[in-house]
Amino acid sequence: MASDRVVLVLGGAGTVGSGIVKSLLDKGFQVAVISRDATRLEKLESIISAPSKAQLHTLVGDVGTEEGAEAAKASLLKSVGKITDVVSSLGFSWWQGGPPHMQTLSELNRVLDTLVLSTFTSWKAFFPLVKDNPNGSYTFITGGAGERLLMPGTGFLTLGAAGALAFCQVVREEYPNIPCKLNEVKINMGVATPDRLGPGYVSHLEVGEAVASLVEKRCITHTVLCANSAADLKTLILEGRI
Numbered sequence: 001m002a003s004d005r006v007v008l009v010l011g012g013a014g015t016v017g018s019g020i021v022k023s024l025l026d027k028g029f030q031v032a033v034i035s036r037d038a039t040r041l042e043k044l045e046s047i048i049s050a051p052s053k054a055q056l057h058t059l060v061g062d063v064g065t066e067e068g069a070e071a072a073k074a075s076l077l078k079s080v081g082k083i084t085d086v087v088s089s090l091g092f093s094w095w096q097g098g099p100p101h102m103q104t105l106s107e108l109n110r111v112l113d114t115l116v117l118s119t120f121t122s123w124k125a126f127f128p129l130v131k132d133n134p135n136g137s138y139t140f141i142t143g144g145a146g147e148r149l150l151m152p153g154t155g156f157l158t159l160g161a162a163g164a165l166a167f168c169q170v171v172r173e174e175y176p177n178i179p180c181k182l183n184e185v186k187i188n189m190g191v192a193t194p195d196r197l198g199p200g201y202v203s204h205l206e207v208g209e210a211v212a213s214l215v216e217k218r219c220i221t222h223t224v225l226c227a228n229s230a231a232d233l234k235t236l237i238l239e240g241r242i
């Protein structure tokens with residue numbers, strides 16, 4: 001039953017993550033979200049319908065360090081009791097700071113911290129909670145920016161996103177036989193909230209429904225699901241795979 005499962009959405013206060021949180025709650029899951037910013041959590045709560053609010057557990061914390069992730073894990077286990085599934089949607093929506101010769105090492109560090117290192121530190125803390133659970137799952141959200149330069153000036157986005165793609169591949173290949181479902185949803189489109197949709201963008205609610213369906217159906221593992229169109233998301237919603 002969905003209500004027996006507690007899904008931790010890392011980055012759940014963000015653009016992509018908030019759509020996933022909403023859809024998981026609509027399906028009856030309990031959902032936990034950690035954010036560094038209490039006001040982002042309040043904003044998230046404001047888009048959740050009243051009946052679902054009791055199923056949403058929020059916590060201020062920073063999963064971008066090993067200590068921060070362990071502290072957040074301890075607090076969550078105390079308040080919620082268990083985590084059965086994780087969706088990792090950390091990072092940022094966009095970076096276009098200019099070509100590499102104009103950048104500083106500290107900016108590259110910041111980009112890698114946000115896109116790759118937080119994905120690692122949170123995975124290190126939370127993967128042990130779900131990996132041996134045949135009814136559990138760990139799902140990474142990634143983007144096509146890791147495979148090519150999306151447009152001039154987005155080079156560091158490509159570097160960070162490529163690191164995240166590689167990290168997901170490493171996890172799949174290092175842990176081929178774990179009982180939990182381990183998947184990656186690679187979104188090759190822009191994702192935005194309904195009020196900010198433009199050409200080439202899909203709503204975070206469509207993405208959310210697709211990811212929630214994957215988590216609910218649990219029919220595949222060790223797979224990269226590439227969403228190239230709204231039709232791909234519809235297929236994922238209906239079938240739990242693409």
Ligand SMILES: NC(=O)c1ccc[n+]([C@@H]2O[C@H](COP(=O)([O-])OP(=O)(O)OC[C@H]3O[C@@H](n4cnc5c(N)ncnc54)[C@H](OP(=O)(O)O)[C@@H]3O)[C@@H](O)[C@H]2O)c1
Pocket residue numbers: 010011012013014015016017034035036037040061062063064065089090091092093094114115118141142143144161187188189190191192
């Ligand atoms: N938006 C798009 O168009 C798009 C398209 C394809 C793929 N994606 C992928 O989707 C993922 C999320 O993107 P987004 O658009 O949702 O970005 P976003 O709106 O900036 O949200 C990212 C979330 O990551 C969290 N985060 C980052 N570092 C953290 C840390 N150290 N501790 C705790 N939380 C941390 C942020 O949490 P705080 O609340 O603490 O700030 C934020 O809520 C990215 O990996 C991106 O590659 C996005």
